[in-house]
Structures are given as C-alpha cells and as structure tokens.
Amino acid sequence: MVPPFRCSPGRTRRRRAHQAIKAEHTTLCPNCGAAKRSHTACSSCGYVRPGLQIKTGKGPSA
Numbered sequence: 001m002v003p004p005f006r007c008s009p010g011r012t013r014r015r016r017a018h019q020a021i022k023a024e025h026t027t028l029c030p031n032c033g034a035a036k037r038s039h040t041a042c043s044s045c046g047y048v049r050p051g052l053q054i055k056t057g058k059g060p061s062a
Contacts, residue, residue, distance in 0.1 A: 024037060025038060026038075030047070031047035032045040041054045043056065044056070
C-alpha cells in the first residue's frame with residue numbers, strides 16, 4: 001500500500017524529537033577518583049563495589 005498523503009517535515013521532526021543523543025551521566029570512582037558510568041566497573045582500576053574489583057586488561061600481559 002501507498003500512504004495517501006506525504007508526511008510534512010514538521011510532523012517528521014516531531015516524531016524524531018526523542019531520538020537525540022543524550023550525554024552520559026558519570027560519577028567519580030570512590031577508589032581512584034576517575035570518572036566512570038554508574039553501575040559499571042571503573043575502566044582504570046576495575047572497582048565495582050566494596051569487596052568486588054575486576055581485573056582490567058590494559059594491554060597484552062606477557
């Protein structure tokens with residue numbers, strides 16, 4: 001089927017208004033002070049929560 005009428009540019013823009021890219025919300029890592037996303041491991045030290053730290057691979061460990 002073919003749409004009976006063409007969508008106006010304003011209607012298209014209103015439909016796509018919520019698709020804008022939003023900035024990431026970051027917090028400071030309590031272990032090393034680097035900026036990290038909430039509820040994720042710190043990329044510099046691997047800290048997640050007290051008692052849990054993940055080893056981060058900075059490069060080839062040979």
